Amino acid sequence: MVLSRSGEPLWEADLPLPEPGRGQVVVEVAACGVCRTDLHVVDGELPEPKLPLVPGHQAVGRVLAAGPGAERFDAGDRVGVPWLGWTCGECRYCRSGRENLCDRARFTGYDLDGGYAEALAADERFCFPLPAAYPDLQAAPLLCAGxxxxxxxxxxxxxxxxxxxxxxxxxxxxxxxxxxxxxxxxxxxxxxxxxxxxxxxxxxxxxxxxxxxxxxxxxxxxxxxxxxxxxxxxxxxxxxxxxxxxxxxxxxxxxxxxxxxxxxxxxxxxxVANLTRRDGEEFMALAPRIPVRTEVETFPLAEANEALARLRSGSVSGAAVLAVRSGPA
Ligand SMILES: [Zn+2]
Ligand SMILES: [Zn+2]
Incomplete structure (x- = not known):
């Protein structure tokens, strides 16, 4: 589901399967949470999104392929792809444990294509293994809302x-x-x-x-x-x-x-701005111990506009999640 211009509805596009770049994995998406930030991106309330853009930064899926130098995950491993998609590792924020404030950070579903799709490419260093206790749909809201x-x-x-x-x-x-x-x-x-x-x-x-x-x-x-x-x-x-x-x-x-x-x-x-990988590691360890239970309302991928409209009107109970049907074989 693609955003071509801020303020317009997303449209259903047939895109090629992404190629994994250096250090990247391609993830076959099973579910993607719908966040209020997606709404701000689509409505043009945040400056200069990548356009055209596939929104979505709470993607849960399985590793389909790995690019050169990507060795962290095996094919089939379940991962989550969050908002923080890349940081420079060099700026004063990155060097002081505050990568959430990185001057050159890139964000999934904003600067990088996200999870409102059957597949996305992501830097493996910023993906999270997800707690096994959560089915795909229930795990998605952990990635940003949580x-x-x-x-x-x-x-x-x-x-x-x-x-x-x-x-x-x-x-x-x-x-x-x-x-x-x-x-x-x-x-x-x-x-x-x-x-x-x-x-x-x-x-x-x-x-x-x-x-x-x-x-x-x-x-x-x-x-x-x-x-x-x-x-x-x-x-x-x-x-x-x-x-x-x-x-x-x-x-x-x-x-x-x-x-x-x-x-x-x-x-x-x-x-509070963005997240660090450490936040993610801590929270993914904590959530199943509590255990946090996520209340989700699901929509098919093709109804992403409807999910966003429901979020805009405040009529979603708990978290909205897109259930992405079967990905590419
Ligand atoms: Zn940085
Ligand atoms: Zn979010």
Whole structure:
């Protein structure tokens, strides 16, 4: 499924099987998660995507072929292909364990063709082996919703009372990790989104309510997953002194001005950007131990536009995943 121009629907193209370059594997895709970032790419809210582009950065599949110098995986091995597709290894960020901030990073489904396809080529160093306990469809959301949610949770600090703003793919995973760590979870959803609140309570949230409401207690940390800037002052207003509000999305509408008093008391607002391979290794080891359970709603590959539309309207429960039918033989 190809994006030719931002703002246009994806179209079904017949593309040649990718050739694996040096250090790359070609992966036959079984499933690919649909992320809000895909929506921002398709809607033209992120600058200069590769065009034409195959979106998708939560691809689960099996290694079909390896290029020169690629020896990490055998044919048939199951791997996940995440957002971080390549880094330079040389810049000050790469050299200080912060490859997520690499100046020259390339991202799957943005700078590189991604997983809304029957096959993709990926640098083997950035692929992850996936925990065996998860079937393909259930493993897909671990690759971004889970991974970047996990990074956001770590950056939020270890506060006990955690607010999650926007209870979609990422929050439904983070809530389980947080409960496992003995934290208390407060879920904030759009007005009237009973489905999301039910999901949140079912996953251990002790309170679920309106995004702009004050929770019954102050929060010690908050993660804003919804791309709505007005949630930042709302989260700060709900947060205790010394707490951190993490903006976990790649794009957000402007944050409205707010009185300094909301930030006073050593409250912190920060973003989380991308992932490191280390985040991935840690999270893939942790998820099956909890065990994190992913709630997925599946769509056939050819209905990627429908899946994106459902995500745009906020009507996906848990995570949307494209089930890719049989790949090339
Ligand atoms: Zn770099
Ligand atoms: Zn993503």
């Amino acid at each position: 991974l970047i949610g996990y990074r956001a949770l770590r950056l939020a600090g270890d506060g006990e009372r955690l607010g999650l703003y926007g209870f979609g793919a990422s929050a439904h995973i983070v809530a389980q990790v947080a409960r496992h760590e003995g934290r208390r979870v407060f879920a904030f959803t759009r007005a009237g989104d009973e489905e999301a609140r039910r999901l949140a309570r079912g996953l251990g949230a002790e309170w679920a309510g309106d995004s702009l409401a004050r929770p019954p207690e102050e929060l010690d940390a908050a993660i804003v997953f919804a791309p709505a800037g007005e949630l930042v002052p709302a989260a700060l207003a709900a947060a205790a002194k010394g707490s951190t509000v993490v903006c976990a999305g790649i794009h957000m509408s402007d944050i409205p001005s707010f009185p300094y008093e909301l930030l006073w008391g050593e409250r912190v607002v920060r973003s």
